Structure formats: structure tokens, C-alpha cells
Amino acid sequence: MALRGFPxxxxxxxxxxLVVGxxxxxxxxxxxxxxxxxxLTIVARNPLPALVALASEIRExxxxxxxxxxxRLVFAATDDEAVDMSVAEAAHKAGVLVNVPDKPRLCSFIMPAIIDREPISIAITSGGAxxxxxxxxRERLEAALEPGLGKFARFLDGFRxxxxxxxxDxxxxxxxxxxxxxxxxxxSFLAGDEKAAHEKLMLALNxxxxxxQAGGRVALVGAGPGxxxxxxxxxxxVLQDADVVVHDKLVDERIMDYVRRDARRHYVGKSKSHHTMSQEAINQLLVAEAKAGHRVVRLKGGDPFMFGRGGEELEVLRAEGIPVEIVPGITAALGCGASTTIPVTHRDHAPGVTxxxxxxxxxxxxxxxxALARLRHTLVIYMGLTAAGAIARRLVEAGMAGDTPAxxxxxGTRPDQKLVVGTLEALPDLAAAHGLTGPAIIIVGSVVTLADPARITELVPAHLRQAV
Incomplete structure (x- = not known):
């Protein structure tokens, strides 16, 4: 989503x-x-005394x-809409930035709410919305921030x-x-002990x-389902602490916005029959970046240990003596189940999930x-969209009922999520009817009947929804 304004x-x-009013x-x-x-220049007939006290020049x-x-800029703040509009129009023609309070359509800039901890300032804006x-x-942030932050910033500036x-480096x-x-x-500084803070900073400086850190490290991080x-x-x-981020195709771009702007990024996305980088090359990239002393994040969709090949990367990194941290993520099955209200286990439907x-x-x-056909488990199939026909055929041949809900x-979990329901034997038709291209998961079992009807994608052929 685009920014409504660039701060x-x-x-x-x-x-x-200039202030008009x-x-x-x-x-x-x-x-x-x-x-x-x-x-500050004020243009107004009979301005308030407090305004006069602030101004360098008054034009009554x-x-x-x-x-x-x-x-440089002008505020049109007369409370007279016609006058404010005339000021705004003149400013736009002259190329001068103009703000008209509570009238964003007339503004060339929006005044943010400001938290002042000089020299630190925080501006918050909704673009006038x-x-x-x-x-x-602003009130919540004001309460959360230490009053002495500005003074601390000036203290640190003396050591830059x-x-x-x-x-x-x-x-x-x-x-x-x-x-x-x-x-x-x-x-120490924020507790009021500036002398101790100065002494500790001098020790740190020397x-x-x-x-x-003695060397680099790698964090295998799950980005969740989207x-x-x-x-x-x-x-x-961990993302905001990273020097280098190695990320997959399944990582939502909105999540990449959380990465520190000066961190280097390596895209190593994979899709069927197209690998930007082989797994072996990814492994060597992680090793090389860590050995160069960097804090590396290997960012994966879902969870790194759930069909994410995180275990393979862990083995390679351990063999090279590189410290590894595992940060789990919400895997696609649980995220998609939650976003569609399909529970993967249920006492009346499925005592387990596979x-x-x-x-x-x-x-x-x-x-x-x-074995899969005999279990009364919910069956969740990752990366099965292109093989949906073969999967359905194998399960039916193994004894699973063709009319099992699927x-x-x-x-899943994204704004453009699609939920299509029907039966096991109709899986290929379901995918084709809606032009599904992935990423997608398949859920098979009677728990599918608990899906929220309001979240089911429209236009599912009626004969494919008989089971649910």
C-alpha cells in the first residue's frame, strides 16, 4: 500500500x-x-496579543x-473558508507550501502530531484521514518515552x-x-546519573x-503465512538487528518493510521449475556472510522447520561452526486454518492432524x-496445487472416500486470500475453476465443513460444494 504522504x-x-489569520x-x-x-510573519486584522508576541513582523x-x-511555507488559518481557499490557491500558483487546518484537499503539506524531545522529534500523521x-x-507515545531522551541524544552527540x-568500519x-x-x-543516564554514564561511555570508547562480536551468526526466521x-x-x-537478510519468494513484501533500510538483501526465491539460487548456493551464501562477521537472517515463509529446508541449512551451518538461532513462525496450516475458521483438529471430526x-x-x-487414507486425521498438504489431481487419485485408490470434504x-491470511471448498475427488476442478496458481495448501477432512461460509470464494460450482 502506497504512503498517502512522504514524511x-x-x-x-x-x-x-507566513501565518494568515x-x-x-x-x-x-x-x-x-x-x-x-x-x-514568523502574521497577516491579520486585529491579531491576538499572543500572536503579536511570537511574530517577527505583523501586517495588520x-x-x-x-x-x-x-x-518557505504558509498557514491559512482564518476560520473563513473563502479566505483560506484564496490563500491556498495563491500559494499553489506561487509554489509555496501551504497548510489549511482540517482541509487536506487544500493542503500541499499536512501538519503531523509532534512529540518533542529536542533534538529528537517524532511526527505522526494519517494524511488528514x-x-x-x-x-x-501521540498521547500514548508521549507516555511511553522517557522525558530525558532529548538530553541523552545531546550527550551521545558529544562522542560521535x-x-x-x-x-x-x-x-x-x-x-x-x-x-x-x-x-x-x-x-545510568536516563536514571539521572550522568557522571556514571560518562565514565561508562569513556570505558566503552577505549x-x-x-x-x-567474535564472528557472525545466522538466525533461521519464520515470517509466518503472509x-x-x-x-x-x-x-x-531479529529482523531489525540484521546486517544481511536472505529471503524467499513466500515472504510478503510488507514484512520486508520491517528490515533495517541499510541491511543488504539477497532474494533467493524458488518456484516450480525456477530457482533463483540452488539450495547449495544458498547454504554457501549463508556461510560466507556469517564468516564475514555479519548478523544474517534467513527469512522463510511460514516456519523454517516446516517444509522450509531449515534443517538442511542448520546442518551446514553447524558443520562450519557458525552459531545458529531458530525463530519459529506461524506455519501456513495454522495460519490458513485460522483465517478460514477451519480447525485442524476437533473432537468430533479429527483427533489429529498430519x-x-x-x-x-x-x-x-x-x-x-x-496409511494416510486409514487415519482419521485432518490431512494438510503443502505445495500440492500442481499435483492436486495425482494426490486425489492416490488417496481415493488407497481407500479414502472421494466425497471427503476438501x-x-x-x-492464506493475505488480503487477496481465496478459499475454495468441495470434495477430494474434485480437487483438480476446484483449482482450475478459480485459476489458482499458489502459493496454496490443501486441507482434507470433515473439519472443512466448519469453514466460515462468508470467507468462501464466490462462484464455486454448486456440484463441487455438495459435501460442505
Whole structure:
């Protein structure tokens, strides 16, 4: 989803800013922008005394387009819609940034809600969609942030030159600062003990190994089934700590937005008959990046140990003596079950669940079809879309009833999710009828009858839905 507006910081110290209006609305905007140390001009008849006190210049008359000359931006805050519109139109023609409070259609910039911890500032905006919600968010963040953050930032700024002089490598500098901010230096400073913080930071500065690590490491991270809201907190922290991210095709692009912007990314996506990089090459890439001292995240859709070949990568990394962390993710079966209200187990339907792959090394998977047909388990088949016909035929031949309820879930948990239900023997027709291309999982068993009818994709042929 595209940003409704691109947030930037506009330096205004010493710059001319115009406020058109002399009442309370104009005063609110003037007080806010005056914090930037700009040169403020007020155009209004009978402005409030508080406005006069803030201004570098007062023009006690009506606005004219000539007032915009040489100004960086203008606020039209008269409470008179006709006047505000005329100011906005003149500003657009003159190429001057203009804000009209509560009228986003007239604005060339939107005023965010601002949290001020100078020199740290946090701006929150909804692009004009919900100012009240934005104010509520600001209140919550204000309460969560330490009052001394701005002072701490100024304290750290005094050491930037020294850190740069003692650490040539950008990664080493970043890790040093991360250790400072996350460790005892910050704890002492924010607790009010600036002397102790200074002493600890001096010790850290003179320790070449402070914040560094002896070597690289790899985290095998599950990104979940697609919805970014299902990413675990641990996965989010590891992602934001990574120097390098090696990611698959199944990882939603919205999840990649959580990756630190300066982290390097390697796309190694795979699809049927098309591998961007072989598994052996991926293994060697992970080894090389870790041996170079980097914090590497191998990011996979679902869970890394559920048909994600994470076990193979783990073996290779262990053999090379590289530390490995496993961060589990919500696997596709559980995510798709939740998003369609199909429980994978149920006392009245299935005492267990069996996960299998629908894709073998040489095409058709080597499975014990008779055992799968005998079990009263829910059967969840990963990567089985292209082999749906063969899978259905094998299960029916092994003794499973052809009218066993079955579902195909494509792009589960995502906004464009499709849920198609029918019967086991109709699986190939189900996929073809809706042009399903994947990624998708197949769920077979009477639990499919519990799917939420409102979430079933429309236009499923009636003869394919008799069982459900």
C-alpha cells in the first residue's frame, strides 16, 4: 500500500514563514511552528496579543498574494473558508507550501502530531484521514518515552567524533552505538546519573571490542503465512538487528518493510521449475556472510522447520561452526486454518492432524498413501496445487472416500486470500475453476465443513460444494 504522504523534516531556523489569520486557530499553528526558530510573519486584522508576541513582523490588513513572496511555507488559518481557499490557491500558483487546518484537499503539506524531545522529534500523521486518532497515538507515545531522551541524544552527540576516529568500519560504529543505547550507559543516564554514564561511555570508547562480536551468526526466521501482523515479536527484533537478510519468494513484501533500510538483501526465491539460487548456493551464501562477521537472517515463509529446508541449512551451518538461532513462525496450516475458521483438529471430526508435502524430489511425493487414507486425521498438504489431481487419485485408490470434504486455500491470511471448498475427488476442478496458481495448501477432512461460509470464494460450482 502506497504512503498517502512522504514524511520529511524541513529545516526552518531563520527561514520566513507566513501565518494568515489572527485568532485561536492561527495561534495554535504559530506556536507550533515558532519552535523551529523561524522568522514568523502574521497577516491579520486585529491579531491576538499572543500572536503579536511570537511574530517577527505583523501586517495588520487583509491577505494579498504578494504576501507570499520569499516565504518557505504558509498557514491559512482564518476560520473563513473563502479566505483560506484564496490563500491556498495563491500559494499553489506561487509554489509555496501551504497548510489549511482540517482541509487536506487544500493542503500541499499536512501538519503531523509532534512529540518533542529536542533534538529528537517524532511526527505522526494519517494524511488528514483521522486527526483525532493521531492525537491519541501521540498521547500514548508521549507516555511511553522517557522525558530525558532529548538530553541523552545531546550527550551521545558529544562522542560521535571520538567514535568515528576510533572505529573505521561503519558496522563496528553501529554496533558500538547499539550496545551503548541498549546497555548500562543509557540506563545510568536516563536514571539521572550522568557522571556514571560518562565514565561508562569513556570505558566503552577505549575498549575496541565493546559491542562487537567474535564472528557472525545466522538466525533461521519464520515470517509466518503472509499477514505481517502474524510476525512474532522475536522475529521482528531479529529482523531489525540484521546486517544481511536472505529471503524467499513466500515472504510478503510488507514484512520486508520491517528490515533495517541499510541491511543488504539477497532474494533467493524458488518456484516450480525456477530457482533463483540452488539450495547449495544458498547454504554457501549463508556461510560466507556469517564468516564475514555479519548478523544474517534467513527469512522463510511460514516456519523454517516446516517444509522450509531449515534443517538442511542448520546442518551446514553447524558443520562450519557458525552459531545458529531458530525463530519459529506461524506455519501456513495454522495460519490458513485460522483465517478460514477451519480447525485442524476437533473432537468430533479429527483427533489429529498430519502434515505432508505434495512435492517430491522427482515430482510426485513418496508417501504411504494407504496409511494416510486409514487415519482419521485432518490431512494438510503443502505445495500440492500442481499435483492436486495425482494426490486425489492416490488417496481415493488407497481407500479414502472421494466425497471427503476438501479445501484449497490460496495466499492464506493475505488480503487477496481465496478459499475454495468441495470434495477430494474434485480437487483438480476446484483449482482450475478459480485459476489458482499458489502459493496454496490443501486441507482434507470433515473439519472443512466448519469453514466460515462468508470467507468462501464466490462462484464455486454448486456440484463441487455438495459435501460442505
Amino acid at each position: 520529511v523534516t524541513l529545516p526552518l531556523e531563520g527561514q520566513p514563514v 489572527g485568532g485561536e486557530l492561527a495561534l495554535r499553528k504559530a506556536r507550533l511552528v515558532a519552535k523551529s526558530a523561524c522568522r 490588513r487583509d491577505f494579498t498574494p504578494a504576501d507570499l513572496e520569499n516565504h 483521522s486527526p483525532v486518532l493521531v492525537r491519541r497515538l 567524533s571520538a567514535v568515528k576516529a576510533t572505529r573505521d 561503519e558496522t563496528a560504529r553501529r554496533r558500538f552505538w547499539e550496545a551503548v543505547i541498549d546497555g548500562p550507559v543509557a540506563k 575498549d575496541a571490542q565493546f559491542g562487537q 499477514d505481517p501482523d502474524l510476525l512474532t515479536l522475536r522475529a521482528l527484533r 502434515f505432508v508435502t505434495g512435492h517430491g524430489k522427482d515430482g510426485e511425493p513418496d508417501l504411504d498413501w494407504q 479445501a484449497l486455500v490460496e495466499k
